[in-house]
Amino acid sequence: MTRKQLPFFSSGARVDADLHLPPGATGPLPVVVVASGYGGLKVIHPERFARALVPLGYAVLAFDYRGFGASEGERGRLAPQDWVDDVRAAVDRLAACDLVDPHRIFLLGWGLGGGVVVAEAADDPRVAAVAAVNGIGDGARSVRGMHDERSWTSLLERIDGDRGRRAELGRSEITSPWDIVRLDRDTGTDGYVSSELYRAPGFGSGVSLESGDLLLRFRPELAAARIAPRPLLLVHGARNGLHSPEEAYSLYACAREPKRLELIEGAGHTEWMHDDHPTFAHLVRLLDDFYAGRSSATLAGSHPGPGTEASNSFV
Template identity: 25%
Template sequence: MDISTHKLSNGIVLTLRSPTGGTKNPLIILCHGFCGIRDILLPDFAEAFTHTGYSTITFDYRGFGDSDGERGRLVPTQQIDDIHSVVNWAKEQSTLDAQRIGLWGTSFGGCHVFGAAVNDPAIKCIVSQLAFADGEDIVTGKMSATEKEAFISTLNKMVDKQKRTGKEMFVGINRVLSDAESTLFFEENRALHPKMDIKIPFLTVRETLLYKPALNAAQVTCPTLIVIAGQDKVNPPAQGRALFDAVRSQQKRLYEESDARHYDIYTGEHFKRVIAVQTEWFRKHL
């Protein structure tokens, strides 16, 4: 396997993996989740795909990992633009097949792949795992109507203050992604991966609340595989099913790892089963 690191003109840093000696390889671009960096979780998937004959790219969104940009600023439309920049770079590489590009995304990245694929004929197929359809439901779904109204009012006041003063509140990732699974995951990994130990704007919550990936999914016509975890408490499986229902493509599949939680799919037997399903999808459609 050949591995190289590149920095794009816009400051995005990526890692390209290719089968040794391969030319004009089909490409899978892997898009990370909430505040993720390319050094964690993604390499096992990327290497598994590369061992089966695909070139793969993992990358850091702007403001995260090794990429340039304001630290911790997470805006879905900007991250989708970052995916576009990676796709455009890949199209210019002589060792890659610009006509055979697939997108793979996990969690937040599993939402972004739909926006990135809309109106881009170079994207031949999609794999989206552990994603959500409606950010408002994710953020406020467990609140009463009164609680939701008060919460949204607070966020709007914070936006007004930011516009007036240029100041805003930055918090640890676990203040925003505060479920038990995510708290444990970030606590365990921030020491191992110091680049993950950053502050992010609390208004990231509002960005998530306003994000409706199902609207982009409804415009996607390329073959789409959606993977859900039956015990996912971060992005519940109903959200993945809603994405599946929204996708326009006639070639779509929903795969459920029924006894898995959100972070289980990255390791062990869950990983083995999921990577086999995903590899077969790419083999068929890419």
């Protein structure tokens, strides 16, 4: 795998990005833009997906959102609405790159990034297909599910008070990212983050309370129907204790055909995200079949969720 620096600008901020390519590739190649989750960096899951997908013939773009990693932007501002614009700017950059096929630009979002790619693709017809893994459909619902009554009430009070602070002083209070997203509600994820993700320099740095305010107002499921007629793949850990499978069910219900929801039985949110883990290998096969148009005609094993109808095949 070779790496080509491919920075781009989003709302005036220079975004640090790398295009991962098969050795000797001359293009044009299908390309997957990988959007990280909450607090994610390009060196974590985006590069993991690059290591898995590039040998299958894809180019993969990995980038740090504005304000994170080596990208420019306000530190501590974790705004999914801004991230939607960052993904769109990535598509802008790739559409002008001779190494990739502009008709085969695919999006892949992890966690919060799953909601980001749904929102971006809804209004960007250049995107050929969208996959969201352990994604969210409603920020407020997702975050509420991580909190007990006491911590939820405290978070809302802090966010409400910070609105006045921002209006008066122009600055938002910086807090721990885990005051907003409660990792301790999911033991597997909490342990994985401590042992694996903190190896990435800068991971877990403070975020503003405005970030929490913006996350609670982020509702990508409201845009999901506009992805059609392009295909949407939703993959979710059936035992995900961080982002409940309810998020995938709701995204599926809001989307139009062609769509598919695949639950991974026995899987939580992120404890299986290792290059050599069989669950991760299964996910990569699902993604390859989806992007290459090889999805099953009957979609056997699809899980449309409570109260929804079975999915039709992709076209």
